[in-house]
Amino acid sequence: MAKIGIAGASGYTGFELLRLLTNHPDAEIVFLTSETYQGKEISKVFPSISGFIDTKLSSIESVSSDTCDIVFLALPHTTSMEKVPDFLKGGTKVIDLSADYRLKDPAVFKEWYSIPHQQPALLKDAVYGLPEIHREKIKAARLVANPGCYPTSITLALAPVVTEDWADLSSIIVDSKSGISGAGRKASLNTQFSEVNEGVSAYNIAVHRHTPEIEQELSALAKTNVQISFSPHLVPMTRGMLSTVYINLKQDKSIENLIEHFQKFYAEEPFVRILPLGEYANSHFTLSSNFCDIGVHVDKRNRRAIITSAIDNLIKGASGQAVQNMNLMLGISETTGLNFPGIFP
Amino acid sequence: MAKIGIAGASGYTGFELLRLLTNHPDAEIVFLTSETYQGKEISKVFPSISGFIDTKLSSIESVSSDTCDIVFLALPHTTSMEKVPDFLKGGTKVIDLSADYRLKDPAVFKEWYSIPHQQPALLKDAVYGLPEIHREKIKAARLVANPGCYPTSITLALAPVVTEDWADLSSIIVDSKSGISGAGRKASLNTQFSEVNEGVSAYNIAVHRHTPEIEQELSALAKTNVQISFSPHLVPMTRGMLSTVYINLKQDKSIENLIEHFQKFYAEEPFVRILPLGEYANSHFTLSSNFCDIGVHVDKRNRRAIITSAIDNLIKGASGQAVQNMNLMLGISETTGLNFPGIFP
Amino acid sequence: MAKIGIAGASGYTGFELLRLLTNHPDAEIVFLTSETYQGKEISKVFPSISGFIDTKLSSIESVSSDTCDIVFLALPHTTSMEKVPDFLKGGTKVIDLSADYRLKDPAVFKEWYSIPHQQPALLKDAVYGLPEIHREKIKAARLVANPGCYPTSITLALAPVVTEDWADLSSIIVDSKSGISGAGRKASLNTQFSEVNEGVSAYNIAVHRHTPEIEQELSALAKTNVQISFSPHLVPMTRGMLSTVYINLKQDKSIENLIEHFQKFYAEEPFVRILPLGEYANSHFTLSSNFCDIGVHVDKRNRRAIITSAIDNLIKGASGQAVQNMNLMLGISETTGLNFPGIFP
């Protein structure tokens, strides 16, 4: 039974970790932190967990760095940066859900986050926690940088393509649609129900901070520099994410052929499902599960592949993937505690 | 490992049964029926289950009545009525999710359903499947009539009150609000997204067919005839149900006292949670779980108790409760396969 | 052309006033105030109004009290209280959308709002702005207290009944359901999209501040003291409100008879529609209009009338009704600028 701490348990990804671990046979929660709600029982913040756990939320300052085997950091960006070294020194493995340790190059970090990285040396140790790409490194890691939700859906959609010489790497366009929970749990006018309900909108086109993270992973896969255009959008639903990815083909490819290629690429993956011919990804069918569903399409008239990729942004896009990484780091079955279908409807 | 059949697996409650049983350690699915989709794999109807089960849907006519230990009937009203005797004869226990075997009195059935009951003799054998009230009988039953969603939320809200002499049984008013999935899975203009979104409406006030079922249970508890006014409403969400119940008090009661009374009444219940002082039931906190959350309030100025009761209409209001009944009938732990918190948000 | 000021134009009711007045032939906007956004153009706060008006928002402190014929105060409670006397002294008529001048009795105000009223003398001058009840007084008023959304839907549902001797006035129960915009436009965790979406919840049962306002109006109509139980609920939609009202009858009444009674009571009203036999109020059909739709039902078994009443909370429940009051105060046709059907779907 691994001892687990969650820092930032009163946010959506922190609480989702707790909910998932409640049903995990090999995890025992030893602390939950929240600066906003310290001293309060977690079930007072989230009544849905009532009856399962009555741990009080504590300040992260009061937590000793050596009391658990693995700590999840579901903290705001830059806060994680500071806390990671302490836990590592205490011998605790860290899964960081923030963006702080995802970028390998401190210069790129500074360019997109406007501040210098405080722990540039640690960036080399951090493993990017996308099991489908970095499984073996994750198993051996002491620090895993859990991917963002957009990068997860996009990298999984593109990995089978950017590794091939028939793909035109200069043509990649990504149009993503996210539910509102991706904005996190905080009082904000922009994500009030009445402001976002009954509307779809774009934001941060070509300047979203997930861009360098996606490009880093695609470039590593392609073994050459890859740049993309990335446009995120908000849609009026709580959970769910759909990425539609466009890439020109250097030669004709049939849909059947492309689907087969994807099926082979992900043949051994427990959480990637390639949809049958004619099916399009629909985030509703991944809701509350750890799956990434991928639909493969070809625009023959324009010789383009168009890939649709759906996840639950809080599970495969955050906390479920973090548990998947935890399983790998603990040396237990990768699907433990995650092997359930989503709810429908 | 119990052998389980689900008749009507392409509806919402049938599929929810399948989803829940996918994670049940003691259940093995032996057949799934659907008249509409017979011959198709279940994962083609519900892609969310893809990777878990690839059983083909068959016609109920093709199913032998003695191939499983328990069959769930998630069939339209009156269809269940016919099928139950066959399965019972084959030695299969039946959990019927329709309304066909819920009413003890065939005359009441005829009054509210406009047709005579075809199996009046079987009504005596049927046990009303609300474990909090009929647990011991359910354990021994061969036919369980699984309660409707409204009756579940309402009976649990009122059971601790109607059994007391300080309650004015002639004053009960119930105002319920349901998500749209309660209408079932079928092409209907009335439940099209654009018709029901962004609106709240009443329907079937004082004439809803769940009324006699609620009154039967409350009368049995109160040991006297109880009549209620019942007003159902539709709210624009997929899952969830909230019932607000009004009852006059014959003597002054403090909220604290009433909460304590409810806590004692449900002290041993694994799936009923009495909310702390000042909290109101919110269906969001029961979403995708088998819990019924009950908020207890007193209008002192008018000496009325006002009880709020929240469930997920497809789980505690249907398929989760059916699995709870199955567990009781199988003699295994009642919470098996159901002991998880709901998702939030 | 009447000169109009709107104080608090960056809130939902303030902006709805502006939108409605944009299409009003006899109103000219002379100022818009907002403390939060002062100095900003209104179209920067609400891009939907872009192209219609480019007035800059100013602080209410900078506004002279004698520059317009009528000022609408869409300010927080207690702020209105202070500002009203200034405008009245300046010769400006006031329509106050806050609760500050709705209650006639300062003692009742103090009981429910926990602070003493600062202008008790002015309470006598204030006219409660429900045109269906107080039309003639509104025409002559210099200060109109615009009703709350709940009180509008409830008083209109009950007015035809509480004035009759066959109604049991001690039995009134009101169960209301509101869209989220009723909570106003501010950053709040409680009304974040992800918190309230996909859930229905009760709040402030028997203690909501609209209660004394409703009771004041019902008591005046009934010419005796009337007390009610009032339970508000939140449903996941932006606009819309449905109140379901229960009242015992002292004698049998047929539905047909009761509908006819309502039709006569509201025969001359331009914004009240009595639904035909068998129809239930649905807030979707009043969305974006100034109508109140009323459905009349009888629970014969329990001799209760059950009335359903639907409005758009921001129009008939706030800003549309305020414009209706303005029309009356200006001596122009009551329906000017309001005579349009709502959108559907």
Added chain:
Amino acid sequence: MAKIGIAGASGYTGFELLRLLTNHPDAEIVFLTSETYQGKEISKVFPSISGFIDTKLSSIESVSSDTCDIVFLALPHTTSMEKVPDFLKGGTKVIDLSADYRLKDPAVFKEWYSIPHQQPALLKDAVYGLPEIHREKIKAARLVANPGCYPTSITLALAPVVTEDWADLSSIIVDSKSGISGAGRKASLNTQFSEVNEGVSAYNIAVHRHTPEIEQELSALAKTNVQISFSPHLVPMTRGMLSTVYINLKQDKSIENLIEHFQKFYAEEPFVRILPLGEYANSHFTLSSNFCDIGVHVDKRNRRAIITSAIDNLIKGASGQAVQNMNLMLGISETTGLNFPGIFP
């Protein structure tokens, strides 16, 4: 006062026409047809219109072709095709909201709609009803083919670009997001509330029938053959559409420069609003209005223009645009009956 008929008044676009014309000073409704509801009053089908009009719905067969000045056909595809010649012969001008007369080339029609066109000769007479592009021709037309919702949002986004030599016409990718009302008003499992709520999905990628319509208009503007990749998506909201359009630039362009270019292109247009620097199109701000809001962005790193374009699919995307066309055909002010801001929130 023009005499107006609406064929297909019980669908969403037909009813939206009726609602808009209810407030149009120069239009008088002379007939409403519906095959499904013939004999019923329109207010029984749509209670929101109650009190404004009580016309009975009639069969289109019973309607004489010469009783009105202009007829709107809001009929299913192929049904319109047959009816148009009759009305034209009767001297009635026709605005057809179906796709039947939008494509100039019968061969292209057959390719995408799988049937031969029945009135190929009439295709030459039909004017594509996008006033921003074809205003003068619309004024003189006897048959206007009202554009589809997707083509409206996309053509308006691209018109200022495809006419310039710095645009790479081979690189156009369009990713559109639509509310559910775009699927029309009919009982369908696919658009049931519970099926589409809380999910975003793609459909008909690269094969949607609006593709040739968009390409026809872009090609005419560019004076060369233009092909696009078009991916439609469904998002869980009733009304609203957002198109995100990608096009490579042959030379560097600053955002400021591109915005200025768009502002000049649409300087005289009453219903196109170019958003200020840094703003992204949001369908919420066009809800219930006839506006198209366009946001202009540049991905400098990849030298791409990314245009976001928002409309209400039922207004500027269908019935509002049809009224705009009617105004032009009647020779009255183009904005008559349409000059109002949308609701917010």
